[in-house]
Amino acid sequence: MxxxxxxxxxxxxxxxxxxxxxxxxxxxxxxxxxxxxxxxxxxxxxxxxxxxxxxxxxxxxxxxxxxxxxxxxxxxxxxxxxxxxxxxxxxxxxxxxxxxxxxxxxxxxxxxxxxRNGLAKTGQTLGAIAGPFGVILNVLRLFTGF
CATH class of the missing domain: 2.40.240 (Ribosomal Protein L25; Chain P)
Known part of the structure; x- marks a missing residue:
């Protein structure tokens, strides 16, 4: 250089x-x-x-x-x-x-x-949908003794 x-x-x-x-x-x-x-x-x-x-x-x-x-x-x-x-x-x-x-x-x-595979995705979706229903059932059990 x-x-x-x-x-x-x-x-x-x-x-x-x-x-x-x-x-x-x-x-x-x-x-x-x-x-x-x-x-x-x-x-x-x-x-x-x-x-x-x-x-x-x-x-x-x-x-x-x-x-x-x-x-x-x-x-x-x-x-x-x-x-x-x-x-x-x-x-x-x-x-x-x-x-x-x-x-x-x-x-x-x-x-x-x-x-995720299809079965895992379906299970996750069903869990998300069913989750609120479980809460509602627990509240009904509390007040009705169901």
């Missing part, structure tokens, strides 16, 4: 999946990444994983699905390098190897959302 030299650092427009995987293995990348696994898993919350871990590995690190989980698919929410956010549905198949459709590689700060 000499006086008057200029250093130009171009702005990255987009990082492909292959480039992201390659960058995760550099000496400048962290030893672990944080992925949020929330919803119907046994240990929801921030999960620490090695770089280049897959969606299946994140689900297993969170303890796997609980009894009320919808096991067919999960939502993957990702903050992209350009500041945009993407949300997509990923079908879960623990037998699949790493692939973008059913077992993608996760990036730091990705969030995996596991929803």
């Amino acid at each position: 000499q006086d008057g030299d200029t250093i130009v650092i171009p702005t990255a427009t987009d990082v492909t999946a292959a480039e992201a995987t390659q960058l995760a293995n550099t000496t400048l990348s962290p030893n672990t990444i944080q992925v949020g696994v929330v919803g119907e898993v046994k240990r929801p919350g921030a999960t620490e994983l090695k770089p280049n871990s897959s969606l299946n590995q994140a689900l297993l690190a969170a303890g796997g699905f609980d009894s009320t989980a919808s096991r067919a698919a999960v939502d993957l929410v990702r903050l992209n390098p350009d500041g945009s956010v993407t949300k997509r549905v990923v079908k879960v198949n623990f037998a699949d190897g790493i692939n973008e459709a059913t077992n993608p590689i996760l990036r730091n700060n990705d969030v995996v959302i596991v929803s």
Whole structure:
């Protein structure tokens, strides 16, 4: 470098999946990444994983699905390098190897959302509807000895 030299650092427009995987293995990348696994898993919350871990590995690190989980698919929410956010549905198949459709590689700060299954949603709705009737019956019992 000499006086008057200029250093130009171009702005990255987009990082492909292959480039992201390659960058995760550099000496400048962290030893672990944080992925949020929330919803119907046994240990929801921030999960620490090695770089280049897959969606299946994140689900297993969170303890796997609980009894009320919808096991067919999960939502993957990702903050992209350009500041945009993407949300997509990923079908879960623990037998699949790493692939973008059913077992993608996760990036730091990705969030995996596991929803409730239909039976759990129905039970919750029925409980919300029946709850006030239980209160009314208890009041009637109090005054009528029913």
